[in-house]
Every structure is written in C-alpha cells, then in structure tokens.
Amino acid sequence: MDELLERLKSEGCDVDGSMDRFLNDKEFYISCFKEVLNDPAFKQLGEALDDKNTKEAFDAAHTLKGIILNLGITPLYEIIVHIVEPLRVGKYDGVDRYFKKLTEERDTLKKNFN
Amino acid sequence: MPVSKTILLIDDNAVNRKILARILSSDYNTVEAENGKEALNILKSGHHQISGIILDLVMPEMNGFEFLSIVSKVQEYKNIPVIISTANGDEKNEIRALKLSAWDFVSKPYNPKIIKFRLKNAIERSQLSAFEQLKYLAEFDTLTGIYNRTRFYSLTHEMLISNYKRKFVIVRFDINRFKLINSFYGSDEGDNLLKYIAKKLREMCSTLELASYGRIEGDVFAFCTLYKGHNSISSTIENLTSEIKHFKLSFDIVLTYGIYVIEDNYDPVDTFLDKAALTAKHIKGDYVKFYEFYTPDMSLKIEKEQLITNMMNDALNNEQFIIYFQPKYNLATNSPAGAEALVRWKHPTKGILPPGEFIPVFERNGFITKLDQYVWEKACQYLRKWLDAGLVPVPISVNVSRVDICNPNLVDILFNITKKYNIPTNLLHLELTESAYTDNPLAIKLMLKNLHDHGFLVMMDDFGSGYSSLNILKELPVDVLKIDMHFLSGAEIPGRSETIIAAIIRMAKWLKIPVIAEGVETKEQADFLSQIGCEYVQGYYFAKPMPIEKYEELISNKKPEFIEPEHDGFDISQILRCDVHIEKIFCKTTQPICIYEYSNDTIELIRVNSAFHKEFGFGDMQAFVDVLKNVHNDYRQRLLDCFAYAVKTRGSSECEFLQNYANNNVWIKLKLKYFSFIANRHILFGILLNITSIKEIDEEIDKYKTNILKNNQNINKPAVNDNAVSKNEEENNNYDVKDINTPKMLSPS
Numbered sequence: 099m100d101e102l103l104e105r106l107k108s109e110g111c112d113v114d115g116s117m118d119r120f121l122n123d124k125e126f127y128i129s130c131f132k133e134v135l136n137d138p139a140f141k142q143l144g145e146a147l148d149d150k151n152t153k154e155a156f157d158a159a160h161t162l163k164g165i166i167l168n169l170g171i172t173p174l175y176e177i178i179v180h181i182v183e184p185l186r187v188g189k190y191d192g193v194d195r196y197f198k199k200l201t202e203e204r205d206t207l208k209k210n211f212n
Numbered sequence: 213m214p215v216s217k218t219i220l221l222i223d224d225n226a227v228n229r230k231i232l233a234r235i236l237s238s239d240y241n242t243v244e245a246e247n248g249k250e251a252l253n254i255l256k257s258g259h260h261q262i263s264g265i266i267l268d269l270v271m272p273e274m275n276g277f278e279f280l281s282i283v284s285k286v287q288e289y290k291n292i293p294v295i296i297s298t299a300n301g302d303e304k305n306e307i308r309a310l311k312l313s314a315w316d317f318v319s320k321p322y323n324p325k326i327i328k329f330r331l332k333n334a335i336e337r338s339q340l341s342a343f344e345q346l347k348y349l350a351e352f353d354t355l356t357g358i359y360n361r362t363r364f365y366s367l368t369h370e371m372l373i374s375n376y377k378r379k380f381v382i383v384r385f386d387i388n389r390f391k392l393i394n395s396f397y398g399s400d401e402g403d404n405l406l407k408y409i410a411k412k413l414r415e416m417c418s419t420l421e422l423a424s425y426g427r428i429e430g431d432v433f434a435f436c437t438l439y440k441g442h443n444s445i446s447s448t449i450e451n452l453t454s455e456i457k458h459f460k461l462s463f464d465i466v467l468t469y470g471i472y473v474i475e476d477n478y479d480p481v482d483t484f485l486d487k488a489a490l491t492a493k494h495i496k497g498d499y500v501k502f503y504e505f506y507t508p509d510m511s512l513k514i515e516k517e518q519l520i521t522n523m524m525n526d527a528l529n530n531e532q533f534i535i536y537f538q539p540k541y542n543l544a545t546n547s548p549a550g551a552e553a554l555v556r557w558k559h560p561t562k563g564i565l566p567p568g569e570f571i572p573v574f575e576r577n578g579f580i581t582k583l584d585q586y587v588w589e590k591a592c593q594y595l596r597k598w599l600d601a602g603l604v605p606v607p608i609s610v611n612v613s614r615v616d617i618c619n620p621n622l623v624d625i626l627f628n629i630t631k632k633y634n635i636p637t638n639l640l641h642l643e644l645t646e647s648a649y650t651d652n653p654l655a656i657k658l659m660l661k662n663l664h665d666h667g668f669l670v671m672m673d674d675f676g677s678g679y680s681s682l683n684i685l686k687e688l689p690v691d692v693l694k695i696d697m698h699f700l701s702g703a704e705i706p707g708r709s710e711t712i713i714a715a716i717i718r719m720a721k722w723l724k725i726p727v728i729a730e731g732v733e734t735k736e737q738a739d740f741l742s743q744i745g746c747e748y749v750q751g752y753y754f755a756k757p758m759p760i761e762k763y764e765e766l767i768s769n770k771k772p773e774f775i776e777p778e779h780d781g782f783d784i785s786q787i788l789r790c791d792v793h794i795e796k797i798f799c800k801t802t803q804p805i806c807i808y809e810y811s812n813d814t815i816e817l818i819r820v821n822s823a824f825h826k827e828f829g830f831g832d833m834q835a836f837v838d839v840l841k842n843v844h845n846d847y848r849q850r851l852l853d854c855f856a857y858a859v860k861t862r863g864s865s866e867c868e869f870l871q872n873y874a875n876n877n878v879w880i881k882l883k884l885k886y887f888s889f890i891a892n893r894h895i896l897f898g899i900l901l902n903i904t905s906i907k908e909i910d911e912e913i914d915k916y917k918t919n920i921l922k923n924n925q926n927i928n929k930p931a932v933n934d935n936a937v938s939k940n941e942e943e944n945n946n947y948d949v950k951d952i953n954t955p956k957m958l959s960p961s
Contacts, residue, residue, distance in 0.1 A: 119231055119322050126234060130227050137227070160270045164299050165227045167321040182299075 099124050102211060106131070109207070112170030119168060127169070134165050135208045140201065143181070147190075147197055155193075156185040173203050217263035217335065218243060222251045222279065223297065224271040228320075232266055232297075235324040236331070240264075248274030252282065255289060264335050265294045266318070266327075269305050280312040293334035297322075353427040355403055356410030364426030365481045368436045371424050372477035378422075380474045381439040382481075383449065384488035385503075388466040388496065389578045389615060390431035396619050397461065405459055409433060412455045416448070434485060439473050442505065449503050462655045463618045468492045469503035490514055496576040520573045527557060528582060534558045535590045537608070537763035540728055540750040543741070548767060549748055550607045550641065552730075553591045554757045555583065580613045587611070588626060591640060592633040594760065598767075599635070606767065609641035609671060614648035617655065623662045637667035643694065645673045649684050660688055671728070676716055685723060693720050697731040697741075697751065714744040714890055721745065744890050804828065804900040808839070808884075810855045811893040815839040818895075827902055828873045844870040844877070851882070858884040859894045868903065879907040 103124060107113050113127070120127040139158045146155035159182045166174045180196040218241040223229045233242045240263070245251035248271060255262065269276035276296065283289045296309040296317040306317050315334040318327050348354075351363040359367060372380055387393070387405070394402040410427060417423040417435055425435035439445065449469050457465055470492030472484050491506040493514050527533060534556045542549040557565035574580040591608045598605040616622055630637050642663065649656050649672075663670055671692040675681060684690065695716055713729075720727045729741050732751030741749055758766070804824035809816045817839055840848050847869035854867040866883040881901040888895045 116321065119235060119324055121234055121237075121324075123234070126230075130230060133227050137225070139225070157270050157272070160299060161225050164268075164297075164320040165225055167299065168228060168231050170321065 099128065102128060106211070109210075110172045112172050116168065116170035131169055131171070131211070134169055134171065135204055135211070137162065137165065139165075140204060143197060144201070147194060150190075152185055152188050152190075156182070159185055171207075173207070174200060177203060217241065218261050219331065220245060220251060220254060220262050220265045222246075222248065222265060222271070222276070223268035225268070228268065228297070231322060232327070235322060235327055239328060240331075246273075247271045248276065248279030248282075251279060255283070255292075259288055259292065262292055264331050264338075265292060266297055266331070267294055267314070268297045269309060277308065277312060280309060280314060284313040291338045293331075293338045295327075295330055295334060353410070356407050356427050358410045358414055359424070359426035361426060361428045364424060364428065364434060367424040367426075368481045371422060371436065372474065372481075375422065375438075376477045379439040380422075380436055380477065381445050382434065382436045382472050382474060382484040382488055383445065383469055383503075384428070384432065384434045384472075384485050384492060385449075385467050385469040386433070386492065387431040388468055388576075389618070392578055392581070392615065392618060393461070393463055396463065396621070401461065405461065405465070406431060408459045409456055412452060416452050416455070420448075428485065432489075434488070436474075436481075436484075445471060446503065453502065462620075467502060468496055470494075470506065471503060472506040493517070517573050517576075520570050521577055521579075523559070524570070524574065524577075524579050527559070528586060532558050532560070533583060533586060534759065535587060535594070536757035536759055538750060538757040539755045539763070539766060540609075540730075540748055541754050542748055544747055548606050550609060551763060552609045552611075552643065552750065552757075553587055554611075555587055556757075575613060575615060578615060580615050581619065584611065584613055584616055585625065585629075588629050588640070589632075592629050592635045595635045595639050596633040598764075603767070605639065607639045607641045607669070609643050611673070612642050612644050614645055617644065617648050617659060622659060623666060626663070626668065627666050638669060641669045641671055641692075643671045643673040644690075646675050646681065646684060649688065653683070653687065657688060660690070664689065676712070685719070685725075690725065692726050692728060692748075694728045694730050694750075697729055697733065697737050710740065710890075711893065717744050717746050740890075743888060804902075806898045806900065807887075808855070808896045808898055809893045810859060810896055813852055815851070815855060824900065827900070828878065842872050844872065846870070854882065854884060855894075855896065858886045858896055862886050877904070878902060879904040 103113050117124070117127060120130070139161045143155055143158035143162065146152075146158055159178060163175070163178045163182050166178055177196050177200040181193050181200065184191045184193055217239075219236055220243050221229045221232050222245045223232070224246050229244045233244065236242055243254060243262075245254055250273075251265070251267075252274075267276045267279065280294060283292070283294065290313075293315040294313075296306065296314045297320065298306055298309075298317055299320050309317065315337070316330045318330055351359060353360040368382070387409075390402065390405075393405060406427070410433070413425050413433055413435060417425045417437070420437045423435055423437040426433070428434050437445075437448075449471075453467055453469075456467060459465060470488035470490065472487040472491065474484055487506045490510050491504050494510045495501045495504045536554045536556050537551040538554055539548045540550045540552065541547065555567060555571075557567075557570055559565055571580065574583055588610050591610050595605055595608060612622070619625070626640070626642070627637070629635075630640055644656070660670055669691045671694050672684060672688070672690040673694045675684070675693040675695050693716070695713060697713075717727050726748060727746055728748040728750055729737075729746050730750040732738055732741065732749050732753045734753060737751075738749065738753050755766070801821055802823050804821065804827045806820040806824055807818050809818050815838075840851065843851055850867055851869050854865045858865040864883065864885045866881065868879060868881045871878050871880055879902070881903045883899040883901075885897040885899075886894065887897055
C-alpha cells in the first residue's frame, strides 16, 4: 500500500497534503482514488462535449475538478482547470484537446494503479 | 465526545460525500443525499434531527441554488445552518449562495479543521437564534407582534406592584362573531384584522402614562392602565373603537369591552381578566352598549346563557328545534296571505322554550346562522311537501338575522336551498330586521339587489323601530314593510303612536309598498288597522303561531278563524292617494279642497289639492300644522265651533271666517264633511270658497246704507254728534260680525 502511495507521489500527486482529509487512512484514500478514476463524470463530460452541451460539460468538469482536488491528483488537476474555466464562460477553446489529454492521463493512472 | 448531532451531506459525487462523512465522523452523524430533491425529502421526514447541512452547488435534478431558495422560505428549516461546498476560486457562486441565506462556505479541497470549525460556529449561531426565537415566542404573540398572555400578565403584575398606591383599570375586549369573519372572508383576512387591532392598541397605549397591553388569545385583547374615572376610560375605549372601525371590511366590526376597576393591585392578574371577561359577556349582543363596567351581580345571567350554549349543538343535531307557523291574513279578502316560520325549542326535559330565551343568546354567540339555515331548509321541505300534495301553498316567510346579512354567501345559500327542493323563490319570503340596515347600509343594498335578481321577496321587519326608517324607504327597494303593533304601547303622548302608524301606512301606500301589521292582539287594534287601510295583519288576535299539523289544517280550510274587524267601509288612505280615481275627484278639482285632522281644538291640514295652492298660495308649513294660527282672532272660535258641530253630528257644517294668507286678508267660506275617526283624530273633508270680493262688495253696500241712514238722521238732527255716529258704526259692525259669525249648521248626512 505504501509502495502504491509512493508511486502516486512520484507521478506528482499530492498524497501527503490530501491524507489529512482522509484522517491518515491510507486504505480509504486508495479506495477513493480508484473510485475517482472510474467516476461517471468523465464519461458525462465526453458526451456533453460531443453534443456541444456547455452546461452539462461544465457540470461534469466541475465535479471532476472537486474530487480531483480533494484527492490531490495534481496531474489531472493541471489538465481539468483548462477545461473548467473556458466552459464556465461558455467557450470551447482547446477544451476537446484537453479532454483528450485528461482521458489519456486518467487511463495511464488506471493502467498503473488499478 | 458523544455524537448527537446529524449533518446532512448533499453532493452528487459519492467520493466527496464519503470524504466529508469521514472528516465529520468523530463529531457528527451524517446522512447523505445525491441531489436537492432527495435532501428535501430527508428534511420533510425529520428536519428536527438535522443540525446542519453541507451543500454542493452543482448537482443534477435539483441544484444547490434551487434547494437553498426552497429551504430559505420554509419557517421550520430556517434555523438549520447550510454551508456551501464550492470548488476553489468559485467566488461568484459563493456570493450568490450567501445571498440565498447560506450561512457559510467551505472550498475544495476540503480542510477538515476549517470544515469542522465553520460547521460548529454555524450550529452554535443557529442554536442562539433558536433560543432567541423561543424567548420571543414565550413573550410575544407571533401573529401580531404584541405581548402574549404570559408576558402581559407578568408586565401588568410588575406595573401594579411598583405603583401599588395608584388605582388601575383593566380592559378586556374581543370581536363579536369573529369566527364569522374567518369563515366568510378567510383566515388571512381575520389575521389581518387581528394585526390591525394590535397595531391600534399599541399606538393607543403608547400615549398613556402607564399601560400594559397584549393579545390574550384568539380575538381577545387586553390592556391595563391608570384609572382616572369612568369617563376617562370610556373615552379611551371610544377612541380605540373608532380607530379599529377604519379597518376596511364589509362587515360591521363590533367590539365588546369588559372593564374592571382593580381594587387590590396585589391580586392575580388573571382574576382581573376573568371579571372583565364576565362583564363583556354580560353585554354581548347589545347593539347599543359596547362596553360595561364590572358589577358583582353579573354572574347569574352568564350562567344561564352558558347552559343554553352548552345544549345548542345537541339540540340542532337531535332536531329539538321545531318550526311553528303564524299565518298572515289579507283583511280585504279575509283569507290567509302567507305565514311566518318561527322556531321553538322542544327540550326533552325543560319542555317548550320560548324564543326570547334562546334567540338573543344565539345572536350573541353566532349560532343563529346555523339555526336560521335549519329553519330555511325546513320551510322549503314543507313547501315541497305541499306542492307535491297538489296544494297551492301561500308563501312562507323566514327570518334573516343581522348576522346572516354579513355572510357574503347568503344569497347563494338561500338560492341553493330553494334549488335543492325545487321551490320557486317567490314562495320563500325573507324578513330582514330594520336595524340591520344601520350596521352596513351599502352591503344590504347590494345584497337586496342580489336577492331580487334571484326572485326573492324581501320584507323589512320591525319597520319604524330603528333610527333610519326613512332612509330605508328612500334607499332600499324593500317589497313589504312589517310594523309591530307593540309600537302602540308606551307612548307618552296619547294617540301619537296611532298617528305614526297611520302615517306609515299612508306613506307606504303612496310608495306602493304593502304593509303587514304584526303583533295584533286585540279587536281594537284590528279595527284600527282596518280603518286606516292596513291590508295585511298577523298576530294573536287572528292566529297564534301553530305547529305544522294545525297550520296544514288551517290552509286546507282556507277560512280565517277570526272575527272580522269592524270598519265603516271608508279607507282614509284612499283619499290620500293620488291614483287615477282620486286624481279625478281630488287632485284635478278646480275648487280648493283639503283634508283636515281635528282633535282637542287643534286643526291640521293633512292634504290640499293644487287648486288650494293656486287660490291661497303655499303659505308656511306652520299653517298646515296649526290652521288656527292664521285665522283672525275674532273668527277662531267660530271655526272651532264649525268643526265641533261636524264632529258631534258626524255630518256637515259650514262657516265663513277671515284668514291671513301672505299678508292679505282673505274671507273664506268653508264647507266641512265628517269622514272618520282614526288614531284619536277626526278626519274631515273641506271645500273652500274665497269670498273676499263678495265681502268687499257687502262692505261697500253697508257703508252706502250707513251713509244714507246718517244723511236721513242729519235732516232731522242738524247738530252733528261724532261720538254717536261712531258708536252707531261700531254697533252696526258688531251686528254684522255676529250675523256672519253664526255658523250655519247643516244636518248630518
């Protein structure tokens, strides 16, 4: 378990900063981490972007941003902000590109830590 | 630390909820909801268990803003602190949420310490607010914002003790038939009235030197202030009443005040209020008195009334109220012309209770509306029964109490009852008491129109007993007037009541409104009514109120069982009318004619024709009331003798007299004909002839004769004696006057 956490740290995740929120319960953190990687909001965000549905896309991205922050998954956070902020003002500038990047990063994490 | 408080976590993301639940697990229980809708259901099923809420804003189904806006409007949820969970840097949403009465916010990523502190602070603030609310609830009336009973008691007690050497008075008041206001206009309107009264009470008390006030319960208010004499407190009450009456409602707001002058400031406040309440009860329903001071003998009457109040609902449910019918008769045809449905209380142990014992109580407590509706329905049931039996029933009149008149649905209620039994509305006559008109003239006018539109016939009951009888005739298109013969009793001036009744009937005839005289108990009254042309009568002399069986027997015979009143076939009201026939003989006659009333050496003109005005001018009104006033002193007795002779012989008489009309002396030849004796007055018919020019010629001739006589005397007596001539002239004049003065009495026709 510690090894897993160490690897996450090496991927750039703020595990130490987040552990406080999880009352230092590493197991609980890891279970939440795995859950976030499979969160339906990823799928909802993709579908909303395909449909050009700004509101739903923003809602999904916003949700993802919150949970990513809570778990300190910095690699995903650095991408998701580039999706949330344009969508907040109804723009798509580069959003698709960042979503693709987000999906790839999420998949890498999944592959490495599932 | 024992965990007792529960926090509701609302977030569509399960991971966020899990994290929050874990953060709070050491201090709180948590329940979770995926969206606003789910959260509202949790609140509905048990908001008392929720000490705080952490709310995400972006959610499907119902988002955080929608949830907040609903919660902020529900009184029960207002004390539950809501903390918003936002993503970092989401300032716009934070402000919007705070505006929607969110208590605080926490940002993601969560900082457990901050979350706990903010939650703890918010819960403490809400508890303080709840405590303040409890304190407020304990002392203030939530509806009106003034002190409640408990605080009024304690404040009054403190005031009385700290001013124990001074005398105080306590006043308790309530709104008559307040329940009806709620039921007629809705409880919101009732609440508005209570708030308005509280406002006026507060304003009034703020002007007093020392005062406490509050809402005791329901529609009951009270205040306590320094006693500065009966007049002072009466004036305060009158002012307050007048202020409260400004509240806009088409319902006569009647307040009843009970006043108790406190004897011992150390006695408990509730005993003062009990005495004031007893006093108020004593005058409930009194339309003249609306406040009264406590006297120790007031309790007996109240007990009796309370007994009736306790029994009334059972009595109605068990059909103890029995309908009696009192027929009305048409004197012209001597046949029943209708009947009034009256109610009697057949009590299982007390026997038949007369209406005088319970109706006033029901009018005071508002039960009369239920009883009236019961009577209306019963009357319609009987009418239906008679119609089904193939009878042609005469109309039944029912009473409509002044309380019913306040009911905006009255016409619908009456119409629906007639519709239910398929009764033509013209068979159900409605008797409205005259005094109700003064309560709310405009409302009655509108209601009357509505009743007429639905085909109902409306009788004005007790006409002449109120203060605005003439206004009613002027303003209200009533169909029938009812006058009570009890009006005849108790007049201080003999004959005055009879004259008024005769005048009412005369006036009604001119207005083409039929009159029913009720309460006819003696033959003398019946004869009198017949003589003055009253067409319809009702009363013990003709028929007492009778149970249904007897009434059915009576109407099946269709014969009145009373002795017909005696009359001489002459109806004075006929000659007072200006209908087609009377026009011919009276109004269009070119000779001045008039109708006199004569009694105790006073002569009044009660009607003159247009030729009279043409000949003598209009004169002043006083000349109508006192005919003798304008008659030359020397001829007054002669005129009186002429009237006395016609009256004595019940025949005719005539005389000549000198009268002053518009500063001109006019000689009149009057022919009198006796007609009738009505209401202690004799009615005589007069034909007048202006004989002034004839008299002038006579005078000229007399002067001529005198001169000739003088000349003849001068021939025999050359010395002139002025005194002698003067005396002779006087004698001659006196002779003339005496000659003319002798009334020429005609034999009675």
